[in-house]
Amino acid sequence: MGDSSNRYDFVVVGAGSAGCVLANRLSKDPANRVLLIEAGGRDNNPWLHIPVGYFKTMHNPKTDWCYLTQPDPGINSRQLQWPRGKVLGGSSALNGLLYVRGQAEDYDRWEALGNQGWSYKDVLPYFKKSEDQERGADDYHGVNGLQKVSDLRLRRPIADHFINAAINLGIPYNPDCNGKSQEGVGYFQQTAYKGFRCSTSKSFLRPAKHRSNLDVLTDSHVTKILFENKTAIGVSIYKKGTEHPIYASKEVILSSGAIGSPQLLQLSGVGPAALLNSLDIPVIQDLPGVGENLQDHLQVRLVFKTSERTLNDELNSLMKRALVGLEYLLKRTGPLTLAASQVAIFTKSSPELERPDIQFHMQPLSADKPGDGVHPFSAFTSSVCQLRPYSRGSIKIISRDPFAHPIIQPCYLSDKRDQKIIVNAIKLARRIANTSPLSEFILGEYVPGTNYQTDEELLSAARQFSQTIYHPTSTCKMGVDEMAVVNPRLQVYGVENLRVVDASIMPEIASGNTNAPTIMIAEKASDMILEDHAHAKC
Template sequence: MQEFDYIVVGAGSAGCVVADRLSADPRRSVLLIEAGGSDFRFWIKTPIGYGKSFFDPAVNWRFESLPDPGLGDRVVYVPRGKVLGGSSSINAMVYARGLPGDFDDWRDAGNPGWGWSDVEPVFRSFERRVAGDGSARGDGPLWVSDREAEYHPLKRHYLAAAREAGLPIVSDLGLTEAEGVGPYLINTRKGLRCSAADAFLRPAMKRPNLTVATGLIVDRIGFEGRRARTVECLIGGERRSYRARAEIVLSAGAVGSPAILQRSGVGPGALLAGLGVPVVHDAPGVGGHLQDHLGINYYYRATEPTLNAVLGTWPGRIAAGIRFLATRTGALSLSVNQMGGLVRSSPELARPDMQLYFNPLSYSTEIAGQRKLSKPDPWPGFILSFNACRPTSTGRIDIAGADPLAQPRIRPNYLSTDRDLADVLAGARLVARLQETRAMKALAAAITLFDPARASDEAIVEDFRKRSGSVFHLCGTCRMAPQAADGVVGPDLKVHGVEGLRIADTSIFPNVTSANTNAPAIMVGHKAAAMIAAG
């Protein structure tokens, strides 16, 4: 059995960072285990390629939820990265730290050292803000690029509508502490995706003390008493075991980490016993407190050309492809989530409660839940979207059995609180405000599918239940909180009740942040590695 000082399970947004930081000390030997394979794929490196990766089983776990009562018993698609870089290799690349209050909430939930004043310097340490002219602020390895100059000309209508609706305009979305609407910053480097694998893992792989093993499905963590010692894996029909001299770090994500813990005997005792899994530590919180952002699109026909003309026609795609291959610019080098921001649906609120999106493309004729960016509507179209920043509904993720190849049982429990239903109405009415501005009326030739400005409260909620979907920000399933509050890890990210095991990924979030979760996941990886290095 091979031995390493540290074993990191999962080469996603946080795992790549943990492996990088731990292996920076040549005295440590580090093994990074990933179920997927190489990220050297055209549709991963090409930013717009996330539309192709959305259903690709070669790079995507393609999870599905159980029928969800809050959504009329619909099954929700849950894509997760199964490749080096994890979900940072298949996401829409929007970079957002979240708001200061998000992290102060983490600290106040019993987690000293996780407030905004603690985490803000960590974000700055790995960021490189790259302006449109190529100048950089910060020297971190993760490129956070301002691509506004290349965004579709429709952006002028959206900004004008936001001003007319009384929403503040900002130019530093994702890196600012202020609320507002503006162009989204994205993780691209010289026109290509800049994932966690690109920024952190690729340079680290040159070190002789870092071993990266791909194609390995982690079955379970092996314990000696209550100390985590081994990682048991499957590759093909073969079993492999690796031993950790110091610590094991789980970075398998909000779905993978609780599933591995439960298969290892750490989780709800009654559930595990019923599935024939020997209980190492009865921890009811493992798999609980699942949170996610739930969003909806409103579709419009436009009075002028949109990205539909580029991505929806062969001449448009050929021209965009030639431009991308020649210059690494244009539609293929960008995300379609181009404008938006964090705003308050009502001025009486103390902090932003809604995240907005504006996409200069539409796919209202899609099959529900399938975002085929290469097959937009055959007319000029655009999208206005929202999701509530801080949903209060919580669900669970549990294994269905001991088989590591079986999908876990994902119960999001969406819209199960009155607060979340109220947020649906607030968000829809906010979109209606934008829609009814002079600027947006000049752009919208017609409203397709649903008109939030002329619908009753009951109709808005019914439509939301029928058409909303995950924004793919799953978190909280190994929550950082005191053990008495059903927490799974403490502020040092050590798993309660056992030794030699930490978790570093979105599963430890005490509550979902206000915006996209990739940046906070990377921050968690940095914090975890620093705490391990400190001893």
């Protein structure tokens, strides 16, 4: 099976939010020889370490896979860009830095679906384990973890007006959406420290890189999983124009995300037999759920012009941007420390609901889309998404070419229940804008505009003015039904020595931003993997 230079105990594919955690935890025992493989490069670009750097790293082929969805009927046949990190740290190196765990009920629901050991009481210790919380430890937070979590270093008056308007509308103030209850309005926290982004590469991989039993390969594209009969024995990688095998004596672990993991499984003969047969890929294991059950958070972005100055005014000239840069250089504060949003609201689209089903991301600036320049007027953005969409999409390869992007079909708003919720969410966004003290600073609704009024018109606006929040999940779902891909220990059904550990295993998307849950999944998976192999020795 090759010489010792290409033989490891564990081979982890993908150095992203999950992969860097796995590399750290599995290599802590010097008896384990671990290899972490990343298709992208090292995280040397300075913009990867400045919080607002996602404006430079998203849609940049040097750091981003630059995926594009298929034309989607649910959003007027538009195609959306789906950035995914292609660099050490993966999407944690170019995401919006927001630290949100989801709701306790999410994880209790995972367990109710047959996933023993994934209830909230089971996963909370892993959230705490990974966390180094700036505010200190309590029943819900830890301070001894590797992942820095801190308060924002930027506050603007328009954000305070937004918070107070929500409170006046009856939404409770909640300074900690990751504490006892998620519901309410308050400032986000972010995965940053003293003005610098803390990707999982910085937080988990960097402290472990000196270990002699951990190797990291960058610029190395995994083309397929290698099998002997139905046992995964390694992977094939393409690097510097040549392809060669790397072997794993214990496990191959896929941490390539909700797009990359199902793609690699399908390329390797694990997936829907009909799809594999149509592409002349030998079927190792017929698993119809591979690539199915795709879920994402779709946001409708409302933009309101204001009389109150916003970040638009601070960023709309070369001189002002230079001052912003100087502030960051001298103090590590100001707009360059901006997370994707400042204010979160978790609330209900209808009063009869038991728990929040929509989330707001409020930004004290506005642009046509992330990465574009800000508008030449004072304005803020009030984005709202449905937390637990009913619509389901899919990821499917189109050829045997491992470098060809798969077909991404989100099927946004294909379920009528989602359509009703998003209409109610837009109505609530407008009610907040029309509530004091925020209403006193509103000059008008710029997007989508007041010409959209009826429910039918608001649904039309949602179809036209919506964007992804970059939270694809669930394409290799954990479960016990016929569409499940992995069992509750994240082992792929029907084969041996192969696991998936990333956001793709979520049976249902978490109620919020997905980076923190993905880190938790990797923390829990690391313990399960080490447990399983400790038992195997006995």
